[in-house]
Amino acid sequence: MGHGDCVRLSRTNLSKVAIGLSVVLAGFNAGAIARPNPAAGAQTGQQQESDDPVLSHRPLPKPKGLLIPEGKIKLDVVVDDSAGKPVEGLQPWDFKILDNGQPRKVLSFRAYDGVTVMPDPPVEVILVLDTLNLPFQQVAFVREEIDEFLRHDGGKLKQPLTLILLTDAGIRFQPRPSTDGNAIASVVDGIKGSVSVINSAMGGDGYVERFQRSAKAMDNIAQNEARKPGRKLLIWVGPGWPMLNRPSDGYSDKEQRRNFDNIVELSTALRLARITAYSVAPSSAANPNALLYKNFLNAVKTYRDADFGNMALKVLATQTGGRVLGPDNDLVKQINRCIEDANAFYRISFDPPVAEHADEYHDLKVTVDKPGAMVRTNSGYYNQLAGH
Known part of the structure; x- marks a missing residue:
């Protein structure tokens, strides 16, 4: 790609993209949990006395650790x-x-x-189905694999899960996490594959557009999740967005600074949201440049070091402590390997x-x-x- 294909994102562009997109995926109501009322059954104004008092309940075990303020x-x-x-x-x-x-x-x-010691709140799994960057022919197969994962064990998920769909029209997301895999699978079943309007016929402009929309979607997810407590595992199903070529005459100083601002913002947002990212890909994602992302794992210390490749999906997965899995067609196994990281940490x-x-x-x-x-x-x- 030539220098005309470079992306001009800015910190403002990323952070101001509204996360309040139309919620079109089905929501799932979590069953209400009855909370014990310590006053229940007690007589008002009556003093309770006992020669051998006992605890009314045994408190849940506390996480083993140093109970001092965090750094x-x-x-x-x-x-x-x-x-x-x-x-x-x-x-x-x-x-x-x-x-x-x-x-x-x-x-x-x-x-x-x-x-014996579980995270509170439970670790959330965020499953991103990326039809923007998946080949059209693979969307149906990926949906089937996700459906199999969700319906396993009678649809009882081990972790609360939020489904996010990325298309050329933007991102759509499930309003709240759920452990009802069958309910989420019914939503996945309703996702229809369609030929993206952002395709190879657009040439370099298509790569740029996919990069922009994908990077914004990742930043939106991070900004939204930062408002919620707890740890999250973000499992991105798809090959990831294009790794744009550096222009032959390099970037301008202004472009370099914009790239650096975007990298700082996205890296910080993922850390503050407690997101660990994972890259999960089907065999169709195999390509000669599959390991190209390793060239962008070095630290971006100054704006002169910044490149679009530093925001690639596999780079983010590696830098957040996640995994890069695939490509192979056992997506269920790949997803389960990611979730193995959920509770022992x-x-x-x-x-x-x-x-x-x-x-x-x-x-x-x-x-x-x-x-x-x-x-x-x-x-x-x-x-x-x-x-x-």
């Missing part, structure tokens, strides 16, 4: 052994945080094992140093004192001046 930078950390199984029982002193190569003190710590925090300037990039490396352990979490963050 400014908070991380969800997945630790696996060499076989890919969660490493449990770690303590705060097992973790080492390196921020730009300098050690940082772990200020708060939570350990979740998915059995650690929550740690630390305070960053004082920033010397706005959007100051810091490289992060978290390790644990266990042989063969593999750690996945955010690979970096942008530090800001005090008061920002």
